[in-house]
Amino acid sequence: MSPKRDTYNQLAFALEILRLLSQKPLTRSELCDLLSTFLERHDKNSGDINQKVVRTISKLRDCGFDIQCSPHHPYKLIESNFPVLLSTEQREALAMAANFLGDMGFSTQAAQILRIGNLNFNEQASVVNVNFSPPVDYSETQTEIVVRELQERLNKKCCFSIRYRSSNGNEKIWDIHRSELRLHNGVLYLFTFIPTWFCKHEKPPSFEQNIALRVDRILKVFPSSPTPWTVFNFPTQKIYYRMSGELRNYQPRRGNEEVFYRDSQGKFVDILAEEDCPFWFRQRILQYGSNVQVLEPEWLAKEIQEEHQKAFQQYSLKD
Incomplete structure (x- = not known):
């Protein structure tokens, strides 16, 4: 040979x-x-x-x-220290990805990308400014441990518990069922279905039972139990809302949205959406102000109306 x-x-x-x-x-x-x-x-x-x-x-x-x-x-x-040969465009793409991850609070992952591409600090500069404000660096030791333990539990698809500290400082044990990690508006959440959560308006299982818990407030992740998840799809709610004013020409860009009716004179468009998180939906609708009106379900339309009335009363107190 x-x-x-x-x-x-x-x-x-x-x-x-x-x-x-x-x-x-x-x-x-x-x-x-x-x-x-x-x-x-x-x-x-x-x-x-x-x-x-x-x-x-x-x-x-x-x-x-x-x-x-x-x-x-x-x-x-x-x-791995395997040499990677990259074009200029590929190096720029990796640098942009590292910049995004770093600003979203994943500094360790950003550093890994820089090492993979053998990029220096100057190449990391991005032409796109990222406006994320994560509450913590998710690469910090304790938070990184929590994220890794959550990933291990989610892979097993069995129930487990966590100790969670709310925004007012109260600690509580949550029994977690169907769940996943979601990055929403720059914040990492454990999005989970809680079958014991009280349903105020709809019969269970309801999207009212889907709860978003901030990962940085999770104090401890307990071992998985032998009990498998009771559901494998998050309950959803069909919601109809009308967009008008500056949003009258709105084109759906989310996978869960579709045009239900578009006014022939271009004054408004009715959207049908299938939502799984009432809290995030309220946040998004309220930021549109008077340019959107929830049509159905009626109970949700009433809740949004009450939120606008409370805001109006707060501003009226200044007069």
Whole structure:
């Protein structure tokens, strides 16, 4: 076998190790089994596979690949040092993504992108200014632990509990069912369905039972229970509202919206939306002011009207 051919085989073997570890951590026996299959598939001898793996991983570490391994623990690729060749446009795109993530409170992830692209600080500057105001840096140690634990619980699709501190400082244990992480207006939430939550207007399951809990206020995430989620889709509510004035030519841009009726004279447009979060919907509708009117359901239209009346009364107190 020529030296050139042998070098190629060693490189292919090392690349296969990196490919496997990039997918998930593997014990030595798992890694050896997969690599034995790889060698046999290429008509190569898989004898002494343990030593081959140890030697190759040692060389990869010398090349700058951070591969973690300790007794009774799996091999884990912490950080890859594989060279990435990027065009100018690709470097600019990565720099913009890093800028966005950093301003949204994900500084660790932003730094990872900068390292992947081997970008310096000057290249990180973006032509787009981002106007996010996250309450915390989600890469801070405690918050990052909470996010990682939430991700682990969500993957299991089983019920679990959290200890949560509200805006007024009160602490409470919440029993969490169907849930997911959502980034809304620059704030990271645990969006969850609470089947025991009181429904004031609709029969359960109702979108009134969908609650948004700020991740930065979660104090503790408890282990998953063996009880699976009772629902796998968040309850939704069909809402009709009319846009007029400056919004009379509104074109739906959200996946849950559609035009129900458009006035032939262009004075207004009626929108049908299927919403799953009453709190966020109220926030959005109230910011439109007099340019929008909720039509159905009637109870929601009344609540929005009462909010406008309260605001009017607050301004009237100044007169």
